Amino acid sequence: MIPAAFEYVVAHSLEETVGLLAKHGSDAKILSGGMSLIPAMKLRLAQPAFIIDVNGVSGLEYIREEHGELRIGAMTREAALERSTLVKHGYPILFETARVIADPLVRNRATIGGNLAHADPANDHPATMLALGATIVAHGPNGDRLIPIDEFFPSFFASALEPDEILTEIRIPAPGVRNGGAYIKFERKVGDYAIAAVAVNLTLDAHDTCIAARIGLTNVTDVPARASSAEASLVGHRITDQAIADASRLAAHQSDPKSDLRGSAEYKRDLVRVLAGRAIGRAVSRARGGSH
Amino acid sequence: MSMRTVNFTINGEAKSVQAESRQLLVHCIRETLGLTGTHVGCETSHCGACTIDLDGEPVKSCTMFAVQAEGKSLTTVEGLAVGGTLNPVQEGFWEEHGLQCGFCTPGMMITATALLRTVNEPTETEIREAISGNLCRCTGYVNIVKAIQYAQRKMHPTPAPEAVLQGGD
Ligand SMILES: Cc1cc2nc3c(=O)[nH]c(=O)nc-3n(C[C@H](O)[C@H](O)[C@H](O)COP(=O)(O)OP(=O)(O)OC[C@H]3O[C@@H](n4cnc5c(N)ncnc54)[C@H](O)[C@@H]3O)c2cc1C
Ligand code: FES
Ligand code: FES
Numbered sequence: 001m002i003p004a005a006f007e008y009v010v011a012h013s014l015e016e017t018v019g020l021l022a023k024h025g026s027d028a029k030i031l032s033g034g035m036s037l038i039p040a041m042k043l044r045l046a047q048p049a050f051i052i053d054v055n056g057v058s059g060l061e062y063i064r065e066e067h068g069e070l071r072i073g074a075m076t077r078e079a080a081l082e083r084s085t086l087v088k089h090g091y092p093i094l095f096e097t098a099r100v101i102a103d104p105l106v107r108n109r110a111t112i113g114g115n116l117a118h119a120d121p122a123n124d125h126p127a128t129m130l131a132l133g134a135t136i137v138a139h140g141p142n143g144d145r146l147i148p149i150d151e152f153f154p155s156f157f158a159s160a161l162e163p164d165e166i167l168t169e170i171r172i173p174a175p176g177v178r179n180g181g182a183y184i185k186f187e188r189k190v191g192d193y194a195i196a197a198v199a200v201n202l203t204l205d206a207h208d209t210c211i212a213a214r215i216g217l218t219n220v221t222d223v224p225a226r227a228s229s230a231e232a233s234l235v236g237h238r239i240t241d242q243a244i245a246d247a248s249r250l251a252a253h254q255s256d257p258k259s260d261l262r263g264s265a266e267y268k269r270d271l272v273r274v275l276a277g278r279a280i281g282r283a284v285s286r287a288r289g290g291s292h
Numbered sequence: 293m294s295m296r297t298v299n300f301t302i303n304g305e306a307k308s309v310q311a312e313s314r315q316l317l318v319h320c321i322r323e324t325l326g327l328t329g330t331h332v333g334c335e336t337s338h339c340g341a342c343t344i345d346l347d348g349e350p351v352k353s354c355t356m357f358a359v360q361a362e363g364k365s366l367t368t369v370e371g372l373a374v375g376g377t378l379n380p381v382q383e384g385f386w387e388e389h390g391l392q393c394g395f396c397t398p399g400m401m402i403t404a405t406a407l408l409r410t411v412n413e414p415t416e417t418e419i420r421e422a423i424s425g426n427l428c429r430c431t432g433y434v435n436i437v438k439a440i441q442y443a444q445r446k447m448h449p450t451p452a453p454e455a456v457l458q459g460g461d
Contacts, residue, residue, distance in 0.1 A: 001335040001336070002314060002316075003314045004314070005294070005312070005313070005314050006294075006313055006314060007294050007313065008294065008296065008313035008357065008359050010362075031360075034355060034356060034357075034360075035337065035355060038316075038337070038355050038356070038357070039336060039337050039355065041314075042316075042335065042336070051313070051357075053359075053360065055360065079349070102425070103340070103424050103425030104350075104403075104421065104422055104424060104425050105340055105343060105350055105351055105352050105403070105425035105426070106337070106352065106355075106425060108349040108350065108351050109351055109352075109355070109356070190424045191338070191424060191425060
């Protein structure tokens with residue numbers, strides 16, 4: 001399991017990174033945590049000629065609230081998200097997501113930026129970011145470009161990043177009043193990718209009517225996707241057990257899982273229904289509970 | 293072939309090695325430096341047999357390139373004992389029979405040592421979570437958990453009785 005040979009460059013700034021990307025084009029790959037890239041290189045599924053190690057670029061590891069948003073530097077490790085009290089108390093959906101990614105050893109290296117840039121529908125952050133309505137900040141030769149998460153996953157294993165762009169930041173709108181979110185994942189064993197997982201983020205008004213809902217699905221669609229019909233069925237309605245059951249069925253209907261070692265398509269689709277129901281229920285109780 | 297000189301500290305000793313860019317850190321440790329205590333189990337980033345401590349955090353050395361170790365401080369199982377005395381985690385594995393074949397043990401002890409450095413009194417659940425990236429195919433984990441609890445008691449002996457009353461859960 002030896003990767004194909006490549007040239008290794010350590011970048012020390014964003015400008016240097018973008019310059020190297022522009023020069024080497026699609027022959028080059030950014031190395032962040034390496035937890036997806038290196039396994040793919042060992043299997044020779046990826047054989048980049050140039051590796052640009054951005055672990056030497058400072059200033060990309062932070063978690064802070066600013067301008068009504070949670071801003072997370074792309075190089076922030078999963079372990080840092082898991083340890084952050086701001087994330088744990090203010091954004092429990094994100095805490096729940098980081099905690100179930102791979103295992104603690106992988107989480108010490110894996111970055112949130114790499115997780116999204118890799119655009120793997122089996123990865124956990126894409127669904128959560130879809131539910132949270134995040135914005136991706138891409139840095140290229142002309143400076144920063146903001147990409148709404150809904151436009152970030154255009155096709156199978158592809159992101160909306162240009163070959164000369166680096167993902168630098170993730171921006172999540174701060175939760176308003178009576179907003180709540182949850183991420184629930186089902187896995188065969190600790191550390192595995194999801195058989196299926198569902199991310200829900202919703203807002204209730206004072207009378208318990210749902211006024212906004214976003215639902216993201218993990219590993220049951222070709223590209224990370226929202227369960228838009230389920231969302232639509234919730235908005236404008238009071239959240240009753242029946243409403244949750246109906247939305248869950250719609251989410252399952254919108255999923256398009258493939259049969260594989262993790263289970264049959266039928267099983268996975270029904271799992272989406274069950275997990276969606278639980279995630280909506282948890283998000284609702286958090287929304288009712290107040291601050292988050 | 294692009295070879296580079298890589299400088300790092302391993303088990304307290306400064307080293308300068310030649311590494312091809314694509315060489316995995318675990319192979320540099322085992323083959324270039326001859327420190328074969330760090331094992332290769334799966335090569336696919338799943339088993340944790342290759343776990344080393346990198347600047348205070350346990351990581352899978354089969355999922356890093358040796359060139360990425362530039363300027364870092366590494367500890368492998370060979371660096372756990374100080375002056376011939378086992379560290380508390382190693383002693384715990386000895387006392388509690390925390391291994392059978394021993395293949396997972398070096399990685400398991402690196403992870404456990406890092407855990408006890410950051411969390412003084414991990415619960416059993418916290419211990420099990422911390423070692424969830426280190427697979428053991430022999431023991432069923434029961435004695436591994438006991439070994440880590442032994443080390444925890446040794447490092448942080450039973451507090452005064454009043455603290456026990458307050459801290460009990
Ligand atoms: C055993 C194991 C289990 C795993 N289980 C899970 C799981 O359950 N859930 C889950 O979500 N993930 C899982 N992962 C994947 C892990 O979370 C990866 O770390 C993550 O997908 C990629 O992040 P990274 O920082 O390691 O990126 P890298 O591996 O360094 O990069 C991945 C890709 O993204 C590109 N890239 C990286 N950073 C940037 C950037 N800032 N800008 C532009 N492009 C960039 C790289 O060029 C590469 O193409 C697992 C990995 C392993 C090894
Ligand atoms: S050999 Fe590194 S994780 Fe198995
Ligand atoms: S003791 Fe044999 S694998 Fe753990």
